[in-house]
Amino acid sequence: MAAALAAVLFASFLRPMWDIDLFWHVQAGRWILDHRALPDRDIFAYTDPSRRWHTFQWLYEVLCAAGERALGLHAVQWAHHAVVAGALGWLCATVARRAGVAAGLLAAGCVLVGFGDRVRERPDVFNLWCTVAILPWVVQREPLRRRQLLALGGLGAVWASLHAGGALLLPTLLGARALARTGLAGWSRAALREGALSVSPAVGLLISPGYLAGLGHALGMIDATAEFIPEWATAWQYLTNPGTSPYGRWTALGVVAWPTLAWALTRRAQPPGRADPPWLPALVVLPLLVLAGRHMRFLWLASLAPAVVLLWRPVAEPGRPPAPRWQAWVAALALAVGLHHQVWTLSGGPAQAAQRALVPLDPGAFPVTAARLLRDCGQSGTAVFNHAAWGGYLLHALAPGARVYSDGRGNFSAVEAAVLADLNRVSARRAAIERAFAATPFQWLVHPSPFPLWDHDRARWVLVAKDPDAEVWLPAHAPGGAGRAGAMLACLGLPSAATATTGWAEAVGERRIAASAALSARLARWQAAAAAGDAAAARQVLALWFNHGVHGRCAQAAFDATVDGDAGVRYWRALCSASHSGPASARAAIEEALRLPPAAWTAAAIPARERARLERMARVGILGP
Template identity: 25%
Template sequence: MTLSVTHTDASAGRAQAQLALWVGAAVYALLLISGNRLLNDPDTLWQITVGQWIIDHRAVPEVDVYSFTMRGAPWMSTQWLAQVAFAAAYRIAGWTGPVVLAAAAIALAFALFARMLSRHLRDSTTLVFVVAAFLLCLPHLLARPHVLAFPILVAWIGGLIDAADRREAPPFALVLLIALWANLHGGFVFGLFFIAPAALDALVNADASARRGLALRWALFAALALVASWCTPYGWNALLASQKILSLGQALPLIVEWKAADFQGLGPFEICLLIAIGFALLHGFALPPVRILMLLGLLHMALAQARAAEILALVGPLVIAAPLARFSGTAPVPPVAGSPRALAAAVVLALGAGTIASMSMLSYAPNMRGTPVAAVTELKRLNLTRVLNDYDFGGYLISTGVAPFIDGRTELYGEKFFVDHNAASGLMEPDNLFRLLKDYDIEATLLRTQSAATKLLDHVDGWQKVYADDIATIHLRKPGARHVVEPAVQSRGN
């Protein structure tokens, strides 16, 4: 009987490893084929520009060196390591580099995700969670620093939950992950906060006699993790920088990815949520109290901020995996030494060969459909230095060497500056537009052609429209300009 059980566990362990391997390979291949989708965010441009600056100067930025409104103001790039990685990948292979790097990180995250779930759940159930998580993460799968932190997020949370399931403290070596995470992305703060509920879960379920010693080990682990998070070029200031982002107040809801979840149209989030509620009601699935608090906290984050849906997608299933396995009667499968390393090596080599082969067939480039390429070319010809730009244009301006008024580094500009700019460009407060134009001695504006501010400047004396296309319009400060019913576009020769 012992031999039979051992063989079964070994077979299950190998199947577990193979499922994770195939999930990772499938995700990587899919992202490589649709690689241009990873370059759909204009923020990728300035992230690479900052990474190139760090490589060239062999230092991390301490102050802003890009905008003209905040130049010299204190600014920390807490994503510096990810920016360097993307910049190095771009130098080596052009836009193929960031695509491959992002796809590999995402694939690794989903492979780890599948591996951790399959230790508790059947393959079919694991695949359901993998597909749901991929769909929820899809809108935010972009070549940006956060995706390089995805594997660490999964490994870190998986390690904490596994320790809680075993009613033990996590291995101290796990704190190395938080040190790496703190240099890749500000989301490491979430990882630190998650220690508390994981520790509480372990303590609640531990024997009363063991709780004091267990609490001390968790407290020591938390202290080591906190110290490890200071292992960045900025020290503990990296924590302060992350807190600065979270304290942007009224500015956060104005940024698309920080907006609350929108259920006006049926989407993956609502579908997954309804299916989960239906399953729990139909089968009477119950969670331990602390796991309920964890899940509700993750759900609150996802409802409050659209970008947190990916955290719910990758963390939520790890939280409920062990209770769900107990509910369904599935025995946990322990990790087995001797996983199919030869198969893994063969798959990785095949993916590498496929990547090299695809470079001659697939070409990658950022989506410039909404980018003011032609307008910025004209703007540079005018040789202006003080330009009021649309928020979404800031990243492209940085990448082309033009100092923006504002860009995606919202924590640099602060809540009031960002809110005032938004109110000015949208004419929620028209006086704000004229105040910004005056206070910052603006020489020209580069705003979306369909924006309210652009339409107003078409009819304001002292501003001449000198360029316009479907994306952006340039208005030049010109004291002698007089508005007409249909403003004339000054020709390039005039």
């Protein structure tokens, strides 16, 4: 039964990779394998290579790097899913041996709901596995034997090497166990001795190489990265956030629901003939709830409460009455909710989930084509000013030797954090880029498309390539910038920078994405108003677009000539989206076109002074052929 459950869960977990961290973990593991040492300085950022950085997940990184070298990145992704599915199947089997099949499914279903958002390519999956491994010993009624203590110590050493922060659960839960058992024994000397001995496996954490340095570094980054990592928010903030999905709200309510369910189970967990107060499971559950409420990323710990209580029961004995029927119903509900989230919410239903199961990367999530262009043209190992979510992927795709501005580790200074924050504000973006370049020059800028630089100096910033996912800019004024531009053009076999984008797009077979539904609807409203001769209404639609930054965003639409053959319509769409045109000039040109009747929207209606710019935009692929 447990094996079948694990197989079903594994199949439901399969989907394209979208998490950003695995790539830099693999590169860190490669560095450790190649140097046979743990880094103590930043090995990825070009801004300050002397900055202190201690990895606190080195064994996880080594395993990922070794797996990637032997079997490929897709196999490493599947291994993460197998770890989660195996842990849930193991938990189901462990609880079922003590309290019956319904109870086992109930415990696994609750954890599936709580951990569903953490099923991704990160070391968190080993936190689940190790926690499931220690739970039976944490709630064991009898004193821990020497063999068990040694096993816990060894597991602690391995756990600390996989995830230093997650390994703190070992001393936390063993400490709660010691406190509960000492209190039940009346705080006698023997009880205190047993309590101290039961916490001794925590020494295993210190055996892990670099544990204290890595843990200290990780804890020191929490406050500095809180603005950029939403999962450091409290569970209450997550619960009340309007952007939280209904599934997320339901899970967050588990901070209250799981303990309530656990307490109901506790009343049935007493062995025959005994009425001990349930201090042990209660004190073990308490730190789990505190952590779950403190940070959103630990919210899943609350879902362990039913498993803790069910494991507190003695091993099932012959003649014991069966588990209450409601356990089976709650188990079925929890499993249904968890599977619905994995298959429908995350994958779009069974049909789409089956189609996407073997796709390695989530389409559009990473700058795959842009990175391939840089790598194929000999630009690996250079410094890239990047979109924060792409740093890890660029490190991996442009290895060896690539360095980025930000890669997901959160190892940046306050000045760099301010730059990253300004990149999210269109009005402050250009100044932020200039500040970053002045502080530490870089060779390339890779950011999502469209990435408007409305008033940039075209002699200093050159748009080398653009596709629906990413734009690649070259700072021509950087040291060696002219040489890199020449090398790129020679690689592409193109005579000028103006034709580089079009030639590259044709060479790699990229096609433009279709217009989004929202953009199509706005286009229809504008065309209807203009066709009716209501220029004021048409201008109002355009004004709303500009107020919401449409000058950059509408470039996500297709500019294929087959969509609209009217040159005038193509013209305003180009002006609206092209980074070569500032918002003021684009607005003026569009309003001038609106004063003409629809029948006059032809190539001849384009102002003569704008034809040169139109031809230039056509060359860089804005208007299509």
